[in-house]
Amino acid sequence: MKTKTILCSLFISILTTTSSFAQYNANASKNIVTEEVQEVYLDEVTGNRKTRTVEKEVASDTYGNAKGNQYDLAIDGAFEGQTIAVLDFCEDGYSFGTAKDALAEKGFSVYRWSKAAPSPDDLQKGLDKSCQLWIISGRNKYLNEKHLAIIKDFFESGRGVYIWGDNQPYYADANFISKALIGIEMTGNTMGDKTVNLQMEEKKAGVTPNHLITTGLQNIYEGITIATLPDHKDLTPIIYGSADNLVTAVYEKDGKRLILDGGFTRLFIKWDTAGTGRYVKNAAAWLVNFERFGDDVVANKGNINLNKK
Numbered sequence: 017m018k019t020k021t022i023l024c025s026l027f028i029s030i031l032t033t034t035s036s037f038a039q040y041n042a043n044a045s046k047n048i049v050t051e052e053v054q055e056v057y058l059d060e061v062t063g064n065r066k067t068r069t070v071e072k073e074v075a076s077d078t079y080g081n082a083k084g085n086q087y088d089l090a091i092d093g094a095f096e097g098q099t100i101a102v103l104d105f106c107e108d109g110y111s112f113g114t115a116k117d118a119l120a121e122k123g124f125s126v127y128r129w130s131k132a133a134p135s136p137d138d139l140q141k142g143l144d145k146s147c148q149l150w151i152i153s154g155r156n157k158y159l160n161e162k163h164l165a166i167i168k169d170f171f172e173s174g175r176g177v178y179i180w181g182d183n184q185p186y187y188a189d190a191n192f193i194s195k196a197l198i199g200i201e202m203t204g205n206t207m208g209d210k211t212v213n214l215q216m217e218e219k220k221a222g223v224t225p226n227h228l229i230t231t232g233l234q235n236i237y238e239g240i241t242i243a244t245l246p247d248h249k250d251l252t253p254i255i256y257g258s259a260d261n262l263v264t265a266v267y268e269k270d271g272k273r274l275i276l277d278g279g280f281t282r283l284f285i286k287w288d289t290a291g292t293g294r295y296v297k298n299a300a301a302w303l304v305n306f307e308r309f310g311d312d313v314v315a316n317k318g319n320i321n322l323n324k325k
Contacts, residue, residue: 152180
């Protein structure tokens, strides 16, 4: 009886663990995605044709990344009902539509303030309904101390924050917020406009392997003119630019998650170049912070097949 109880408990534990991460695709954290396929070969000894199972890399898109949404970090529709709040202060004018459409594939809706800061009260109301906040900085500072206090409370609650800047001076609000939240700022004006590959050497150009955000990515466009992040003990690199400068990194500490990025041009220039759509979807899926909030941030299981591969 005791053995039966232990086995039953073990089964329940395994089942719970499996379903807990079912919003992620099976290839989560894998940059190079492979699958088992049947291959016919000629047995050199007998001369007979035989079949064997081998691992082969899945089909790639034009830019060398695994082709198909099933190779993103999260399954389509996994976060239905979750909202991303966006403070968009880029003064140069562009459409956030492509990013919005990509995020919708994973179930996210977007609530966006454009080119002007909302009142602190309106910001609070928007964030009360949101699972994460994205700040796209401009050359001018739009946020004040009251906004900062609200954003800090949001961040401290464990909800994700994505801070986007770009080449100097396009990081006014980015640095205002990132310095207050994690004590780190971006600097500089580096020419990019290249695609970087999977990183082969630490602190050199490329996509950091084996992180949830880089799932399914072997190649990514870095942006045009970009800012640089400092090497810092609290940052985990995600993308090093073609000049070996740190462009994108994540902060994950005490149940809090933040992404700091010096290349916001990826959001609207050369969107169809390597990896941007997948990267944006993966970043949002990571910032949901499922590992902290669990089923509260996952779509209703009655409306979506969370075990879909």
